[in-house]
Amino acid sequence: APPRPLPPCAPRSRGARAEAVAVLRQAVTLPSASAETSELLGMLLLQDRRFAEATEQLHRATQLAPQRAGTHVLLGQALKNLGRADAAVVCYRRALTLEPHCVGAQLAPGEALRAMNQLDAAAAAFRQAIADNPGDAQAHRGLGLVLRRQRKFTGAIAALRSARAADPARRLAITELNWALRAACDWPEMMALEPDLDDLIAAAAAQGVPPVETPYMNVLRNDDPAQNLLVARLHSAAIERRVAGAVLPAAARPSGRSRLRVGYLSMDFRNHALGHLTAAMFALHDRTGFEIFAYSTGPDDGSVYRQRIAAGVDRFLDLRNTPAAAAAQAIRADAVDILVEMAGHTLGTPLEACAFRPAPVQATYLGFPGMTGARFIDYVIADPIVAPATDAAFFSEQIVRLPHSYQVNDHEQRIAPTAWRRADVGLPEPGLVFCCFNKPLKLDPVIFATWMRLLGAVPGSVLWLFAREEEVRTNLRAAAVAAGIATERLVFAATLP
Secondary structure (H helix, E strand, O other), X not given: OOOOOOOOOOOOOHHHHHHHHHHHHHHOXXXXXXXXXXXXXXXXXXXXXXXXXXXXXXXXXXXXXXXXXXXXXXXXXXXXXXXXHHHHHHHHHHHHHHOOOOOOOOOHHHHHHHHOOOHHHHHHHHHHHHHHOOOOHXXXXXXXXXXXXXXXXXXXXXXXXXXXXXXXXXXXXXXXXXXXXXXXXXHHHHHHHHHHHHHHHHHHHXXXXXXXXXXXXXXXXXXXXXXXXXXXXXXXXXXXXXXXXXXXXXXXXXXXXXXXXXXXXXXXXXXXXXXXXXXXXXXXXXXXXEEEXXXXXXXXXXXXXXXXXXXXXXXXXXOOOOOHHHHHHHHHHOOOOEEEEOOOOOOOOOHHHHHOOOOOEEEEEOOOOOOOOOOOOOEEEEOOOOOOHHHHHHOOOEEEXXXXXXXXXXXXXXXXXXXOOHHHHOOOOOOOEEEEOOOHHXXXXXXXXXXXXXXXXXXXXXXEEEOOOHHHHHHXXXXXXXXXXXXXXXXXXXXOX
């Protein structure tokens, strides 16, 4: 749930809020300080994203006035932003006990449980919110997002359709509905929503705010580089606004240091596609000219991939659950000369840390093959496929093209000793096998139609795809039949270690 609107008397500008916070800090130390004083201070700190300080004040307010449901909601918001979603749920439920229809508390338990990845409990919370208020578009949207994460696409699509129907004027949930339809390969309805998505981007651009559609989703659905850059710029500009005015302490380059320090920043130094590709890369750097640092903002899964990456660098720093400003300060303290960010506009990206300019030169590489639209990223490391010469004008970064492929691979990757046979994975013994193991989210009707023409032109061939859910397989089979291809010529792979 977003922070509650400030009361009419509260200052709106950053400067006025800073002055008010200073006055309120003194006021809360007085013996006569009221719960309302601590609540207002906590609310202002929450608006300024100073969550730890906001938590302290709002906790004090709940102790002074435990019957104020709205204060418990605010405290829950602060705790959730600190990553303490379990404590946030307790606050929201306390608010609902005090006031069953408390604004902000009905949806908040589901949002917090979703953040904790307790998806069954989150779905139950959203269903309860829908039962209490069937016309609440946000409740339907929340349920749809949970079901989509659970890969229950039929239910997710139904919930997101309900969210859209409950609030057609705001066109709520169109982006999420489009994503769910894409993930399910339900293409006709997905394509019908695209003009609305383009309208939302244009409206957001006119207001100078980021559209709901992320750069990642925009690149997946639209091959217009001008729109890709526009969406990326709007999202990156919002990141810049969040860190505006922040200045990191200087970190002087140690005198006499001859080697350049290169830092790699990623959330995926683990059993992940990026970890698979880069596991051997870090150790191969020329140590006569470079020191290599790695900054991990993602989970430590203890995998061999993470172990190899950590062993291949001169310094490995675990920054998971570290706020962006603190992560940037850690990088600055190491006096890194070149910072290579490896996520771009993907989920959980550490891009915000880069917005503080912790290094004098900053580049993006590998995790997001597109433009960031960020003024704080100087270079994109690419190749002629990711950044063709015809698209150069649509990259906000200077393009460094590697001569062959930009995608590094692990030359030490072990191959399993299993002697696989076609029959083991459901493939026919004769015939050519076409294969694509991308997640279904990345498929689209134009590419699929091309593949169907290939199958039609090559007798006896099959197409081997990765699709776990039966609803996805059903939709792909239907698309094949519509193209005149028998369903048995699609073979579906499951997940393997």
